Amino acid sequence: MSTITFDAVSHTFGERTVLRDIALQLTEHRIGIVGANGSGKSTLARMINGLVTPTKGTVTVDGLNVSRRAKEVRRLVGFVFTNPDNQIVMPTVQEDVAFTLRRRGLDSAEIERRTATALERFGLADHAEHPAHRLSGGQKQLLALAAVLVADPRVVVADEPTTLLDARNTARIQALLAGLEQQVIVVTHQLELLAEFDRVIVIEEGRVVADAAPSDALPEYLALIG
Amino acid sequence: MIGLYSPGRSLIHRAPVLMKLALLSVGVVGAGLLSDAAQLSVGFAVLVALFALSGVPPVRAWQQVAPVLWLLVIAAPLQVLFAGWAVAGMMAGRLLLAVALAALFTLTTPVTTVLDGFQALLKPFRRWIDADRVGLLVALTIRCIPLVADIIREVLEARRARGTQGSLLALAVPVVVRSLYAADAIGEALAARGIDD
Ligand SMILES: Nc1ncnc2c1ncn2[C@@H]1O[C@H](COP(=O)(O)OP(=O)(O)OP(=O)(O)O)[C@@H](O)[C@H]1O
Ligand SMILES: [Mg+2]
Numbered sequence: 169m170s171t172i173t174f175d176a177v178s179h180t181f182g183e184r185t186v187l188r189d190i191a192l193q194l195t196e197h198r199i200g201i202v203g204a205n206g207s208g209k210s211t212l213a214r215m216i217n218g219l220v221t222p223t224k225g226t227v228t229v230d231g232l233n234v235s236r237r238a239k240e241v242r243r244l245v246g247f248v249f250t251n252p253d254n255q256i257v258m259p260t261v262q263e264d265v266a267f268t269l270r271r272r273g274l275d276s277a278e279i280e281r282r283t284a285t286a287l288e289r290f291g292l293a294d295h296a297e298h299p300a301h302r303l304s305g306g307q308k309q310l311l312a313l314a315a316v317l318v319a320d321p322r323v324v325v326a327d328e329p330t331t332l333l334d335a336r337n338t339a340r341i342q343a344l345l346a347g348l349e350q351q352v353i354v355v356t357h358q359l360e361l362l363a364e365f366d367r368v369i370v371i372e373e374g375r376v377v378a379d380a381a382p383s384d385a386l387p388e389y390l391a392l393i394g
Numbered sequence: 395m396i397g398l399y400s401p402g403r404s405l406i407h408r409a410p411v412l413m414k415l416a417l418l419s420v421g422v423v424g425a426g427l428l429s430d431a432a433q434l435s436v437g438f439a440v441l442v443a444l445f446a447l448s449g450v451p452p453v454r455a456w457q458q459v460a461p462v463l464w465l466l467v468i469a470a471p472l473q474v475l476f477a478g479w480a481v482a483g484m485m486a487g488r489l490l491l492a493v494a495l496a497a498l499f500t501l502t503t504p505v506t507t508v509l510d511g512f513q514a515l516l517k518p519f520r521r522w523i524d525a526d527r528v529g530l531l532v533a534l535t536i537r538c539i540p541l542v543a544d545i546i547r548e549v550l551e552a553r554r555a556r557g558t559q560g561s562l563l564a565l566a567v568p569v570v571v572r573s574l575y576a577a578d579a580i581g582e583a584l585a586a587r588g589i590d591d
Contacts, residue, residue, distance in 0.1 A: 253544075254579035260399060
């Protein structure tokens with residue numbers, strides 16, 4: 169597994185401090201991040217691939233400073249957003265997955281092969297040439313995941329990947345995330361997703377208030393909000 | 395709608411993209427030069443033959459061309475009024491022919507192929523133009539059409555649900571705001587996918 173390190177990270181948007189003095193070393197296979205709306209989870213998650221640069225402190229992925237070497241870090245860290253509509257760039261399913269592999273110095277046969285494998289794996293092979301924006305919400309999130317994983321990142325960060333999905337698709341995405349060899353970091357409000365995870369971090373008003381195995385951290389979080 | 399590729403293996407699907415683009419340009423210019431009904435009917439015969447050869451389902455072809463008919467419904471009567479039936483008919487025919495040719499191109503050519511075509515075309519100029527960027531711009535433009543269409547539909551629905559009617563401005567503001575948000579989010583997603591250099 170990779171090592172993601174937050175070293176004395178604080179962040180302010182204008183006057184508002186949204187993260188305070190975060191120190192974390194993330195090495196576990198599956199890590200969940202929970203917390204109330206506006207507590208700073210997304211801001212924290214986005215720092216891992218440089219979508220947000222901390223105003224204080226540093227974030228590193230396997231020793232690479234994210235703010236200085238964002239481009240390299242983004243090849244190691246795949247990011248799945250809540251709304252897959254914003255992640256889909258190309259008109260058809262197959263093209264969108266292949267798009268991830270452009271500019272990586274692969275020849276077109278290799279791109280085609282890897283794209284086909286990814287579509288097969290996510291049950292999208294039958295939709296390869298369909299317009300991406302006509303897929304169902306669940307299929308779009310599968311496509312987003314396929315488009316991230318086709319590049320074979322070391323870490324997958326997902327910010328509420330199942331919030332827009334129904335129960336069945338949530339279960340499906342959950343199973344896929346849980347089955348990944350890659351290190352997985354999931355932000356979610358659906359606590360049951362995290363039962364089998366290795367570690368759960370609870371954020372409250374920009375601070376880490378609990379950090380333990382789910383069997384300990386989740387009850388603490390429930391007590392906090394209950 | 396633009397960007398709806400209709401998969402197939404016909405001669406037209408397989409023709410090299412730059413050749414198709416060149417022929418399309420010739421076809422569109424040619425359509426504009428047609429000057430009487432006889433020439434126009436030859437043009438339409440060629441068009442029908444091409445569509446038949448491509449094997450694109452007629453429904454798909456119709457979906458592409460139908461929106462232009464609305465334009466003609468408005469424009470043609472004006473032309474009739476100002477210039478007479480003959481001129482109006484020719485104008486409508488030429489326009490329809492050109493649009494149908496363009497539709498045939500988009501229906502038989504995946505966007506990725508168009509991007510690769512652009513790349514090849516712009517290669518001699520690569521010191522001044524980044525072909526990848528141009529390609530990405532084209533792809534994103536095509537992508538944004540259904541996205542903005544969805545936003546407009548949702549805003550209209552929300553308006554109806556709240557029982558508010560109102561000015562064009564009341565429609566335009568949420569549409570523009572949401573489009574800007576979407577653009578922001580897409581930019582972020584592009585960065586996350588490593589396309590921001
Ligand atoms: N780009 C921004 N500009 C200004 N303020 C921001 C920005 N992004 C987030 N914030 C603020 O930072 C705080 C933390 O936001 P963040 O999105 O990290 O919360 P979150 O824990 O992910 O919440 P949620 O569960 O609702 O997704 C919020 O108060 C939010 O308003
Ligand atoms: Mg969030």
